[in-house]
Amino acid sequence: MLSRVIHARGLARTFRKKKQEVHAVVGVDLDVEAGEIVGFLGPNGAGKTTTLRMLTTLLEPTAGTATVAGCDLVTDPVGVRRRIGYVSQSGSTYPDARAGEEVVDHARLYGMSTAEATERGRKLFADFDLDGLWERQPKTLSGGQRRRLDIVVGLIHVPELVFLDEPTTGLDPQARANLWQHIRDLREERGTTVFLTTHYLDEADALCDRILVIDHGAIVAEGTPDALKSQVGGDVLTVTVAEPRQVAAVARLVEQLPGAEAPQVLDDRVVGRVRHGGTALVELVRGLDRESIAVSGVESRRPSLDDVFLQLTGRSLRDAESRPAVPGAPAAEEVTV
Numbered sequence: 001m002l003s004r005v006i007h008a009r010g011l012a013r014t015f016r017k018k019k020q021e022v023h024a025v026v027g028v029d030l031d032v033e034a035g036e037i038v039g040f041l042g043p044n045g046a047g048k049t050t051t052l053r054m055l056t057t058l059l060e061p062t063a064g065t066a067t068v069a070g071c072d073l074v075t076d077p078v079g080v081r082r083r084i085g086y087v088s089q090s091g092s093t094y095p096d097a098r099a100g101e102e103v104v105d106h107a108r109l110y111g112m113s114t115a116e117a118t119e120r121g122r123k124l125f126a127d128f129d130l131d132g133l134w135e136r137q138p139k140t141l142s143g144g145q146r147r148r149l150d151i152v153v154g155l156i157h158v159p160e161l162v163f164l165d166e167p168t169t170g171l172d173p174q175a176r177a178n179l180w181q182h183i184r185d186l187r188e189e190r191g192t193t194v195f196l197t198t199h200y201l202d203e204a205d206a207l208c209d210r211i212l213v214i215d216h217g218a219i220v221a222e223g224t225p226d227a228l229k230s231q232v233g234g235d236v237l238t239v240t241v242a243e244p245r246q247v248a249a250v251a252r253l254v255e256q257l258p259g260a261e262a263p264q265v266l267d268d269r270v271v272g273r274v275r276h277g278g279t280a281l282v283e284l285v286r287g288l289d290r291e292s293i294a295v296s297g298v299e300s301r302r303p304s305l306d307d308v309f310l311q312l313t314g315r316s317l318r319d320a321e322s323r324p325a326v327p328g329a330p331a332a333e334e335v336t337v
């Protein structure tokens, strides 16, 4: 039988400063089962970190209740802390300590012996490609190395539940793939539950059993990556106009295509769903030609999680991303006219 490791109802947090109020999280319901890898996906400022800080007892909720790893968040915060691992978005290592010492000290706080902590720490250093850096001060490590050290610190005490706040931001593709594999192994070998935040759709897609999409402090969708994608039927057509003033005319053309729904306009791009991308492309190009509209690109592709996000919120998650596309991602069918 599955057991529930996170159960939260109506979790909310409002920040108040003088007369200003920020409703960072406005009532989140969450259930995570043991052994699940759950992704918390949302753009900058959506409320991911605030939710995580509440679930890890670092921030008191304004409203709501939660049990985490079997302990009540409010009445037994020590119990929660004892059972979880947490890698914060900003990291938590002391710049002047020694990397290896940081790891061992952290494990000892959780009752591990120095010998056991050193052995496991060395193994994690090897796994995360930090070999040779045991004696180094975190302030002398590169950004990506320091991020990997944060992750080692979060995992050293073998927690049953791990919270990772944007663990792969700043990691190179190999280090990202390495971390994904490590997370999968943890679940496989130890049944560890992982709750991670990300605004990388490919990460959520590749790694997570289930995705919760958060926007403006509330969960707006939830499901497996496939279930979420299948909410968006047909193909997705993206037209980039050459002249921004013609964007409305292009939106009208896209709307008239077979099976089209009201397209979204994002700066110089029109994004619309159509029943069949191939036929729609041909018809669209004819329309553009007829109305003498110049475009710099037309693309038809299968729906992605980004389209799910766009459909739910009217905004593109990619707007929040600064990272270039990952090599090896499915190629788009691109036609330039």
Ligand SMILES: Nc1ncnc2c1ncn2[C@@H]1O[C@H](COP(=O)(O)OP(=O)(O)OP(=O)(O)O)[C@@H](O)[C@H]1O
Pocket (backbone or CB within 6 Å): 015, 016, 022, 023, 024, 042, 043, 044, 045, 046, 047, 048, 049, 050, 051, 089, 199
């Ligand atoms: N201590 C604070 N005081 C005031 N406002 C805050 C505080 N912490 C967070 N906020 C606000 O709450 C909102 C949610 O912030 P949060 O850090 O949870 O977002 P996030 O989803 O983690 O974003 P990111 O992807 O940028 O990390 C933002 O509008 C943020 O400015």
Ligand SMILES: [Mg+2]
Pocket (backbone or CB within 6 Å): 048, 049, 050, 089, 165
């Ligand atoms: Mg954050």
